[in-house]
Amino acid sequence: MEPLNLDGPMRRIAAKHGIDINKIDIDQVLKQRDQREELEAVKFTNMNNRIKRTRLFNSSLISDAEDLHQFFSDFEISDDAQSIEFNKATDIANRIMSGEVGNYTFAGKAGSGKTMLAVSILNQIMNSQTNLSCYFASFSMLLNMTLVGIKDFSMKQKAWDVEDCIKACDVLVLDDLGSESAMKSETDEASNHTQSLLFRLADYRKSKVNIVTTNNSSKELQSIYNPKIYSRLIAKKSNNAIRFDSKDMRNI
Known part of the structure; x- marks a missing residue:
């Protein structure tokens, strides 16, 4: 069977619309088509990545999901100490979005705004043009899950899922490290x-x-954990660490 010849019909259709088919640059038409398809593919990939990033972030291990919705604009500065802490946190966020990789430590007494600013950094990244994925994990909650999981397989599976998220994300907030050491019965x-x-x-x-x-000092963390753990997770550079000395924000 001979291949279908569309040359005649195409020329008649072109003529009907006043188009001189002989002046059409087929190579250019094909190139433009390929460019459109490439742009559509990129658009689809970006949309798919956004969905995955959002799903990962929303699956964060946190006691109150509402606490994930904290932004720099929510932070109320009432003294110089808080202003310094806020500016350092926004600087860290900008550096991370610019591609910086490393460990950052927010240390200080309970209620001083450490977690709020850490979550604000994650939200700043999530709302930026970067493709960085973010995840928040309460260490005490994860630790409890793994302990319960020793005898409860379903809980063990949930803990594995959390660890998979921790492994997969680009930016992790590991919250309240060291709090478990306060349990005297440990x-x-x-x-x-x-x-x-x-x-x-x-x-x-x-x-x-x-x-x-x-909530622990650097010295306390070194006494609690193996030196290798401390070295791999805790900030070594002074500009990667924020010491929170401001008042308890829970009383404001």
Whole structure:
């Protein structure tokens, strides 16, 4: 069977619309078509990435999901100390969005705004033009899940899912590190479990952005954790650390 010849019909249609088909640059037409298809593919990929980023962020391990909706604009500055903390946090956010990778530590007393500013950084990134994915994980909640998971497989599976998210994200906030050490009833077995979990997390987070919030001082963290854990998760550079000395924001 001979191939269908559309040359005649195409010429008649072109003539009907006043188009001289002989003046059409077929190569240019095909090039433009390929460019349109490439742009559509990029658009689809970006949309798909946004959906994945949003889903990952919304699956964060946090006690109150509403706390994920905190932004720099919500931070009320009432003294010089808070102004310094706020400016350092926004600077860190900008550096991360510019491609900087490393460890950042927010340390200070409870209620001083550490977690709020850490979440604000994540939201700043999520609303930017970067493709960085973000995740928030309460360390105490994850630790409890893994301990319960020793005897409860369904909880163990949930803990594995959280660890997968921690492994996958570009920017992680690991919240309230060190709080578990305040539990006086913690046994050596539980302490070893904690260290083992942190070793895994630290291994996942090599060459990525890690923001750790803690109520403990640097010296206290070094006494609590294995030196390798401390080295892999805690900021070494002074401009990557914020010491929160302002008043308790929960009383404002």
